[in-house]
Amino acid sequence: MSKATKEEIFQWDVKNWSRALKLWEDYLPEGENRKAAAFGEREGGLSLWLATKGFDVECSDYGDNFKLAEKLHAKHGVTNRITYSQQDITAINFPDNSFDVVMFKSVIGALSEKDRQQQAIDELYRILKPGGLLLFAENLEASPIHQKLRKKHINWAHRWRYLPWKETGSSLKKFTKVDQKAYGFFGVFGRSEKQRKIFSSLDFLSFLLPKSWRYILFVAARK
Numbered sequence: 001m002s003k004a005t006k007e008e009i010f011q012w013d014v015k016n017w018s019r020a021l022k023l024w025e026d027y028l029p030e031g032e033n034r035k036a037a038a039f040g041e042r043e044g045g046l047s048l049w050l051a052t053k054g055f056d057v058e059c060s061d062y063g064d065n066f067k068l069a070e071k072l073h074a075k076h077g078v079t080n081r082i083t084y085s086q087q088d089i090t091a092i093n094f095p096d097n098s099f100d101v102v103m104f105k106s107v108i109g110a111l112s113e114k115d116r117q118q119q120a121i122d123e124l125y126r127i128l129k130p131g132g133l134l135l136f137a138e139n140l141e142a143s144p145i146h147q148k149l150r151k152k153h154i155n156w157a158h159r160w161r162y163l164p165w166k167e168t169g170s171s172l173k174k175f176t177k178v179d180q181k182a183y184g185f186f187g188v189f190g191r192s193e194k195q196r197k198i199f200s201s202l203d204f205l206s207f208l209l210p211k212s213w214r215y216i217l218f219v220a221a222r223k
Contacts, residue, residue: 051076
């Protein structure tokens with residue numbers, strides 16, 4: 001995959017968040033007539049990735065404006081594989097057992113409450129076929145310094161619920177297999193994408209730190 005495509009998929013803190021791809025690609029099913037759904041897709045990055053992997057994709061978002069996503073998908077010639085729908089991830093309008101893969105990136109933090117976050121996970125579980133995969137990357141609560149700086153510099157941090165590492169296992173307990181990894185400490189301190197790229201070069205050291213101090217969660221979970 002080209003660097004440009006990674007940037008189109010992840011948009012922000014690309015060097016660290018795109019590390020999710022290694023985990024996801026290890027689990028991605030092969031075969032014909034595979035169906036996937038991606039949520040929180042106003043810009044369409046995950047839907048693009050799935051379509052380039054041969055999936056027929058439902059690209060959805062809480063809002064109903066898909067102009068950015070449609071433009072991106074047309075650029076890469078995958079429009080014929082993608083349909084669009086407005087969806088509330090806590091009350092998804094798809095039948096049970098509909099998809100081989102469901103995905104999101106940095107979405108459920110916006111739900112603000114633990115119960116609503118769990119409701120979203122349960123809905124994604126419901127629409128997966130038996131043996132299907134939930135793939136996602138989400139913001140972790142991370143270290144005390146991360147928490148303090150978010151409150152100071154991020155206007156919407158007070159309404160975003162960052163996932164505590166200790167909670168991630170219990171939220172996915174319905175799944176038969178869960179592979180989850182925490183990554184990153186320094187990258188997020190950059191105030192621009194250029195700075196984040198520089199700081200993320202130190203994040204190979206994050207494996208020396210407690211998982212509860214890292215700021216990105218990568219997950220592959222099988223129903």
